[in-house]
Amino acid sequence: MIRVALIGSTGYTALEVARLLLAHPQAELTVATSRSDEGKPLAEIHPSLAGRCEIALQEFAPARIAEQADVAMCCLPHGASAETVRELAAVGIRVIDFSADFRLSSVPLYEHWYGVKHPWPERIGSVVYGMPEYYADEIATADIVANPGCYPTSAIMPLAPLVRDRLIENDDIIVDSKSGVSGAGRSPKLGTLYCEVNESIAAYAIASHRHGPEMQDLIHRISGESVQILFTPHLTPMDRGILSTIYVRPKLLEGDTVETVQTRLMGALRHAYQGQPFVHVVDHIPATKHVVMTNHVQMTVRVAGEKNSPGRAVIVCAIDNLSKGASSAAIQNMNVMFGLDATTGL
Incomplete structure (x- = not known):
């Protein structure tokens, strides 16, 4: 024992x-x-x-x-x-x-x-x-x-394989994350009082949150590639959970379509986490309630743009900040x- x-x-x-x-x-x-x-x-x-x-x-x-x-x-x-x-x-x-x-x-x-x-x-x-x-x-x-940090987990896990496989542009990554109030800890603070948080959502520490450098540092250590991440966290009126919506520019191949880019990115993530019991690359759009009070991670990818003119890829990753975070x-x-x-x- x-x-x-x-x-x-x-x-x-x-x-x-x-x-x-x-x-x-x-x-x-x-x-x-x-x-x-x-x-x-x-x-x-x-x-x-x-x-x-x-x-x-x-x-x-x-x-x-x-x-x-x-x-x-x-x-x-x-x-x-x-x-x-x-x-x-x-x-x-x-x-x-x-x-x-x-x-x-x-x-x-x-x-x-x-x-x-x-x-x-x-x-x-x-x-x-x-x-x-x-x-x-x-x-x-x-x-x-x-x-690991909670926000970094929700960004490193979907981004590291794509950076390592050189499938996205490293200098144009936007991480937009929403967290439950428990992420701020249990000590009383004005910004986490019920009347301040209820029926509201607020961004904070824009371009200055300490977890941004952690994301960049770990992705570099895992992939060997340097990245630039613009990270914005938000406080949402829920107890727990993190939903990170991540915007990246895929590296395109000749003849690429929205479908081929999405298939390539999803395939890279599935390959990276094959056999990992807690990481799931899913076809649906993840939500925090899908992973609440578990050690599981859910992520997916959607590619924007016209059929034959793919644009940004949008990655959605959900974790429980108190659990896997x-x-x-x-x-x-x-x-x-x-x-x-x-x-x-x-």
Whole structure:
């Protein structure tokens, strides 16, 4: 049985991890920590766990956690997470880090976009990105895994194969994403209050969201090709889910039609994810309700233009931001790290 520690237990992603572990046949939650709610039952923080989880929140004490856990799920914010991850790694605990502290490939890139000095710069660029569809072999032996961002997952998965196969123009990619309010976290904020969000949709961080560089960085690492992405996130009045609508220019061959381009792009995606249990290239238009509370990804492609004059391709990708965008992705990573089938418990 894999023993799991939950570090930073009060947020939505932590609740999702706990919920998934309660149903996991080969893992159990043995430790939960919180700096502000030490001593309280986890079920008091998350009432939906009442009657199902008896764990009380502990202080963060790496040596003691090492006696109780084989792997830690670190659900702390960027900046605060890296130092905690270093302390856990020092006592021999494998870590899946939910923050952005180890996702990017360079210290200057991280410090520019996150505005803080990285506390463990030596590990930047050497921590595997937690996307088993591309990095399963590295994840299997990793001491630290950088769990992917939610928006980036919805963009990297459909774009990386098309960029790698040189089927689209790399310098003209538009990612338009809509997210449920849970993506903003559980801490109260003016912009996520019910009266601000209900019956409204709003763009934010236009051309300045930190997940844009993560998309570009990872697509480059997967494909070997540099890309330029214009990313605009939107907050929508739903609890959970991300729908990304992505606009690209296909590279055209002589005699191409709308149908041949669409068939080529869909075929490339199906080939890329053949045998991947959680990624589905579908003929219908994906919606967030198709993937809610699952680790599954749905994507499809439509090509605009006249029959014999294809224009932009429109890719639609749906994930659950709390699941494949965070917590169930972490469970998938844990499964791979400990030699289980990736679908175990999911």
